[in-house]
Amino acid sequence: MSINFRNIALFGAxxxxxxLTGMFQSWTLSLTIINMCLISAIMALGVNIQWGYAGLFNxxxxxxxxxxxxxxxxxxxxxxxxxxxxxxxxxxxGLMLGAASILAAIMVWQRMPPGKARVLALIxxxxxxxxxxxxxxxxxxxxxxxxxxxxxxxxGGLGLPVVLSWPVGALFAAGLAxxxxxxALGLRSDYLAIATLGISEIVxxxxxxxxxxxxxxxxxxGIPRAVPRPVELQTxxxxxxxxxxxxxxxxxxxxxxxxxxxxxLFMLVLAVLIWLSEKALNSxxxxxxxxxRDNETAARAMGKDVTRRHLMVFVLGSGVCGLAGxxxxxxxxxxxxxxxxxxRYTFLIWVMVIVGGSGNNWGAVLGGFIxxxxxxxxxxxxxWFMDMITSGLASDSLLRTHLMTQAAHTRLIMMGLALLxxxxxxxxxxxxxx
Amino acid sequence: MDPLNAIVLLxxxxxxxxxxxxxxxxxGALGITLIYGILRFSHFAHGDIMAFGTAIxxxxxxxLQGAGITFGVLPTALLALPVGIAATILYLLAADRxxxxxxxxxxxxxxxxxxxxxxxxxxTNGITRLIIGPGEQRFDDGTRFVFSVRDFREWxxxxxxxxxxxxxxxxIIVALIAMVLLFWFLNRTRAxxxxxxxxDNEDLALLSGINPERVVIITWAIAGTLMVLxxxxxxxxxxxxxxxxxxxxLPFFAxxxxxxxxxPLGAIVGAYVVAFSEMGITYAWRRFFQHLLPDDWAPAxxxxxLPVDYKFAVTFAILVLVLIFRPTGIFRGKSI
Numbered sequence: 001m002s003i004n005f006r007n008i009a010l011f012g013a014x015x016x017x018x019x020l021t022g023m024f025q026s027w028t029l030s031l032t033i034i035n036m037c038l039i040s041a042i043m044a045l046g047v048n049i050q051w052g053y054a055g056l057f058n059x060x061x062x063x064x065x066x067x068x069x070x071x072x073x074x075x076x077x078x079x080x081x082x083x084x085x086x087x088x089x090x091x092x093x094g095l096m097l098g099a100a101s102i103l104a105a106i107m108v109w110q111r112m113p114p115g116k117a118r119v120l121a122l123i124x125x126x127x128x129x130x131x132x133x134x135x136x137x138x139x140x141x142x143x144x145x146x147x148x149x150x151x152x153x154x155x156g157g158l159g160l161p162v163v164l165s166w167p168v169g170a171l172f173a174a175g176l177a178x179x180x181x182x183x184a185l186g187l188r189s190d191y192l193a194i195a196t197l198g199i200s201e202i203v204x205x206x207x208x209x210x211x212x213x214x215x216x217x218x219x220x221x222g223i224p225r226a227v228p229r230p231v232e233l234q235t236x237x238x239x240x241x242x243x244x245x246x247x248x249x250x251x252x253x254x255x256x257x258x259x260x261x262x263x264x265l266f267m268l269v270l271a272v273l274i275w276l277s278e279k280a281l282n283s284x285x286x287x288x289x290x291x292x293r294d295n296e297t298a299a300r301a302m303g304k305d306v307t308r309r310h311l312m313v314f315v316l317g318s319g320v321c322g323l324a325g326x327x328x329x330x331x332x333x334x335x336x337x338x339x340x341x342x343x344r345y346t347f348l349i350w351v352m353v354i355v356g357g358s359g360n361n362w363g364a365v366l367g368g369f370i371x372x373x374x375x376x377x378x379x380x381x382x383x384w385f386m387d388m389i390t391s392g393l394a395s396d397s398l399l400r401t402h403l404m405t406q407a408a409h410t411r412l413i414m415m416g417l418a419l420l421x422x423x424x425x426x427x428x429x430x431x432x433x434x
Numbered sequence: 435m436d437p438l439n440a441i442v443l444l445x446x447x448x449x450x451x452x453x454x455x456x457x458x459x460x461x462g463a464l465g466i467t468l469i470y471g472i473l474r475f476s477h478f479a480h481g482d483i484m485a486f487g488t489a490i491x492x493x494x495x496x497x498l499q500g501a502g503i504t505f506g507v508l509p510t511a512l513l514a515l516p517v518g519i520a521a522t523i524l525y526l527l528a529a530d531r532x533x534x535x536x537x538x539x540x541x542x543x544x545x546x547x548x549x550x551x552x553x554x555x556x557x558t559n560g561i562t563r564l565i566i567g568p569g570e571q572r573f574d575d576g577t578r579f580v581f582s583v584r585d586f587r588e589w590x591x592x593x594x595x596x597x598x599x600x601x602x603x604x605x606i607i608v609a610l611i612a613m614v615l616l617f618w619f620l621n622r623t624r625a626x627x628x629x630x631x632x633x634d635n636e637d638l639a640l641l642s643g644i645n646p647e648r649v650v651i652i653t654w655a656i657a658g659t660l661m662v663l664x665x666x667x668x669x670x671x672x673x674x675x676x677x678x679x680x681x682x683x684l685p686f687f688a689x690x691x692x693x694x695x696x697x698p699l700g701a702i703v704g705a706y707v708v709a710f711s712e713m714g715i716t717y718a719w720r721r722f723f724q725h726l727l728p729d730d731w732a733p734a735x736x737x738x739x740l741p742v743d744y745k746f747a748v749t750f751a752i753l754v755l756v757l758i759f760r761p762t763g764i765f766r767g768k769s770i
Contacts, residue, residue, distance in 0.1 A: 057545055059478075059552075130739075183754050187761050189545055190476040194687045195757065198750035201684060209743040342680070343559065347552055354549065409563035416556025420533060423550055 007362060007431050014369050021377075028252065031259035033376050038266035039328050041368030044352040045273055045361060046320030052359035052433070053281065054313040055293040057193040060180070061321050062345035063200025066207055066337065067176055068169030068322025069329035070214060075165035076224045076330075077157035083147040083212075088155055090140025091212060094133050101129020144212040154215045162224050166269070166326045173322020174315045176203070181314040186307035192314075200346065207337035214335060221334035227261030230254035262331055269327065270365070273320065277361045289313060290359075343412065348375060351419045357429025366431055371418070375411060382410035440725035442594040446583070448713045454602040454671055456709030457609030461664035462682060463689035463701040464616065465657040471633040471696035472653040473534065475547035479555035480661065480686060485679035486525060486558050487658070488665035489566040491518035492573045492674060499575070508604070509576045511666055518666065523658040529554050530654055538650075555680075562676050571674045574601060594725075601670040612663055613702060616656065620698065625652055633696060684746060685712070688753045694763030703764065708749055716742045 018037075022030035043061060050056040058064075105125045112118040145153045176199065184195035207214045214220060233239050233254035243253035280286050289309065292299040296306050329335050348371065356367020386407040390400040422429065462480065469477040494514035504510050533550050579585075580603045583595030620626040625648075632639040632649045640646060665679060672678075689708045693700020719737035727733075740747060756763060 055545065057548065183757055187757060190548065191691070191757060191761070193476065193478075193548065194684070194691065195750075195753065197687075198684050198746065198753055201681065201746045202744070202750055205743055205746055209741065341677070343556070347556060350549075350552060351556070403564070406564045406567055409560045409568070412560030412563065413557050414560075416553050416558075416560060419556060420550065420553035423546070423553060424533070424536060427546075 007366075010366055010430060014366065014373070017373060021373075027248075028255055028259065031256060031263060033373055035259060035262050035266060035331055036328075036376075037369045037372045038263065038270055039324050039331065040349070040352060040372040041365040042266075042270055042273060042324040042327070043321050043349045044356060044364040044368040045270075045277060046317045046324065047349050047353045048317075048356075048358060048361060048364035049277065049320060050314055050317035051353060052364070053286065053289045053293065054310055055189070056185075056310060056314050056317070057189060058196045058314070058317065059193045059342075059346055059350075060196030060198075060200035060203075061349045062340050062342050063196070063203035064173040064176060064318040064321040065325035065328070065345055066200075066340045067203050068173045068325030069335055070207060071169035071172050071322070071326045072162060072165040072223055072329035073214060073220045073335050074157045075160050075168055076162035077220060078159040080147065080152045080154065080156035083144045083152060083155050086147050087140030087143035087212070090136055091144065091155070094137025094140060097129065097136060098133040101125060101133065104129065141210070141212040152215075153218070154212050154220070162226050162330050163265075165330065166323050169326025170319040170323040173325065174319035176322075177315045177318030178311070181311040185310045185314065197342075200342065204337060204340050207335070207340075214337060217338050219334055219336045219338075223329065223333050223335070225333060226265060226330055227258055230258045233257055266327060266331075269323070273323075274361055274365065281361065348415060351415050353429075354419055355422050355429060357431040357433065359433030360429065360431050363429050363431035363433075367429065370430075371415070374418075375415070378411035378414055379408050382414075383407040385410065436593075436725045439592055439594045440722050442586075442590075442592055442596050443722055443725065446594065446596045448710075448717050450596070450598060450602055452706075452709045452713040454605040454667075455713065456706035457605050458664050458668045458671065459682075459685050459689050459709055460702045460705035461609055461612060461660045461667070462686040463693070463705045464613070464698055465660040465664070466686050466690040467693070467696055467698055467701040468653055468660075469657050470690065472629060472649060473538075473547070475544045475551065476687070477657075478548060478551045478683065479529075479558055481680040481683040482555045482558040482562065482676070483522060483526065483658075484661040484665040484682070485674075485676040486562045486565075487518045487522035487662035488669050488674055488679070489562050489676075490521045491515060491662060491666045492566060492571055492669070494518065495573050505576060507577045507600070509574050509601070509670055511573055511670060512604075515662065515666060518662045519659050522662050523655050525558075526654040526658045527651065530650065559676065559680070566676075568676055571669075573674065574670045576600060599671070601667070605667040605671055608663060608667060612660065616660075616698065619656075625649075629653065681746075684753075685709075685749045688749045688756075692752060692756050692763055694765040697763065697765045700763055700765035708752060711752060712745045712748045715739045715748045716745050 018030050018034055021033065043065065046064075047058060047061060050058050105122055108118065108121050108125055112121060144155060147153055180195055180199050181192075184192045208216050210216065211218070230251065231254070234250050239254055239257060240250055242257075243250045246253065248256065288299070288304060291302075292304060292306055292309055300306055349368075352367035352371040353364050354367070355371055356365065357363025383404065386403045390397075390403055393400040462484065466477055466480055469475070469480075491511055491514045494517045495509075495511045498504070498510050498513055503513070505513050533554060534547065537547055537550060577600055580598040580600050581589075581596075583597045586592075586596045587594075618626075620630055628639065628644045629649050629652060631642070632644055632646065636646075639649075665674075668674075668679075668682070685705075685708050689704035690701045691704070692707060693702070693704030717738065720733055720735065723733050723737060
């Protein structure tokens with residue numbers, strides 16, 4: 001690989017922007033941005049695997065991210081033994097029955113000869129399966145939600161280290177993607193988009209309303225952390241030592257160290273992912289994927305099973321999004337199903353991929369950094385801009401106060417314009433595909 | 435055993451609301467399907483541009499109300515409709531000029547169009563929120579009911595009541611008129627015929643001298659009109675919130691795909707199927723069966739198949755079934 005000075009300059013400019021943020025605003029803010037940049041970069045990498053390698057259009061990034069985030073709760077939170085006693089068995093049995101009845105329905109459809117008997121058998125299996133599942137599941141779920149509803153009311157998790165939830169989150173999202181892909185791949189390309197849009201709304205609905213699983217809109221907070229809390233760090237001698245040396249207060253130093261810890265972990269994950277993606281992209285497999293993307297018919301004529309390869313790439317990419325989702329919940333220390341909205345968790349990731357350069361892993365990473373940085377900084381910038389253009393108006397003028405309160409929304413317009421302009425004038429992105 | 439009460443109950447809680455909701459969906463899905471048929475891409479900005487148009491209607495309505503102008507028993511928003519429609523059509527044409535036309539010229543892949551429509555969606559989203567904010571708005575006025583539950587009970591002497599809200603009646607009537615006009619336009623007028631020809635076979639249509647840019651402009655104009663109608667009626671019937679309008683995208687697409695993308699009649703049928711399934715599956719049927727069955731057979735539970743929170747799941751399930759069993763839709767749309 002030859003050294004590309006343009007790319008280094010782009011990443012250098014990004015680093016400079018982050019350093020300037022640290023110097024002029026605050027280092028804690030800068031590090032917060034960096035951490036979310038890293039997570040965004042991983043999400044963008046996931047979308048890039050789907051869009052850049054294979055041309056698959058996934059508008060359900062939010063769903064896969066949120067579903068991966070659920071893993072952080074299920075792995076790291078301590079189990080609520082009372083809730084398990086109240087309805088754990090019933091819920092598990094109910095879920096298994098539900099899955100079994102769907103499997104049975106698929107079996108009926110595949111094994112029986114077409115005709116009226118098959119349709120009747122299918123309906124019978126589904127109705128019976130639904131009734132049984134509901135009978136066992138519903139009372140158990142209600143019983144669980146009655147256990148200490150103010151603080152618990154859910155099954156809790158396994159009480160394992162939270163870092164373990166990252167690969168598990170990836171598996172969660174990958175499993176979900178497999179199901180969606182099985183249904184929607186192999187049809188027109190738009191159908192995948194619409195199916196993913198639907199599944200992401202459903203995932204959020206499940207997280208919001210299945211209290212026994214995720215406490216729903218009551219949120220799960222206090223998820224165990226991957227690095228020591230600032231409160232614990234503050235009391236250590238070496239932290240106080242560092243604080244005096246750099247001229248921060250103890251609390252500030254501890255918070256910076258905590259964020260640095262996360263940044264280090266995330267960077268590790270990102271490095272491994274980039275290494276793997278680069279290897280994959282430059283292997284025979286990567287060439288095959290690009291060949292399929294560029295000319296499906298020709299690839300099919302060469303004997304490639306396009307639908308299967310698409311399914312594989314879709315599952316991989318969604319898995320990476322799930323990983324990022326689990327990391328994000330770990331960083332926040334809480335799962336708040338109400339906070340997931342498609343603009344931020346799906347479409348912003350798309351802007352990152354398009355701006356950065358689809359088909360290029362480094363491009364996706366750069367896009368993740370730039371767009372997240374702009375997304376955070378655009379809010380004050382939007383306010384400043386509105387302040388400037390309305391400065392001619394009286395300070396109590398209705399138009400001015402209205403525009404000032406809604407100024408935060410200018411960043412949506414900015415992101416949309418960034419997407420449109422890149423798509424039009426530089427469709428290959430900042431770091432084009434090689 | 436009391437079938438009459440059961441039917442009235444069903445009409446009040448399922449049939450009338452689903453008819454109104456289905457009509458709103460039909461107007462939206464028609465737009466999706468027309469844009470798909472003519473411009474050949476899935477228009478993801480549909481929900482947000484609908485919100486934009488409705489926001490203009492709401493602002494105009496407030497302006498009219500402020501000036502003391504109302505529409506008597508009908509909602510003032512109807513007077514504001516032309517303004518909203520004009521603004522939306524202009525907006526769509528501007529988007530077409532600046533964004534989509536270039537990709538048409540270079541004959542970009544459909545996915546690039548979809549991506550561009552995501553960009554338009556983002557921008558529109560921002561503009562709508564800048565104009566009216568992200569919160570919920572109510573803008574209905576005029577009389578609320580054509581007849582209320584109490585009127586109906588007094589008139590019929592039944593235990594169950596049936597109400598018809600004016601927004602619901604208005605939705606059904608306006609949607610019906612819009613659909614009739616649309617089909618008249620597509621089947622009887624020269625412009626409509628050229629649209630269908632262009633949708634069926636682009637090359638042949640070009641050969642016979644149809645101006646593609648004119649067809650595109652007419653399509654945006656019709657889609658814009660339908661969007662604002664759908665958005666305003668939905669807002670009058672329920673309430674306006676930009677995010678809810680974005681979420682309508684899923685039922686719109688489900689309806690359009692179910693009916694066969696590119697097929698207007700299919701979109702209408704699809705919309706009512708989606709609306710009735712959503713309402714039927716999330717409705718608690720207990721009282722219905724209490725009326726219908728002997729007392730000692732009456733069900734103990736709510737008899738609700740899915741909680742209302744999962745109405746997306748119903749739409750999604752319909753979509754999945756169509757994709758598995760009949761990807762071209764009921765009425766054989768354009769493509770698989």
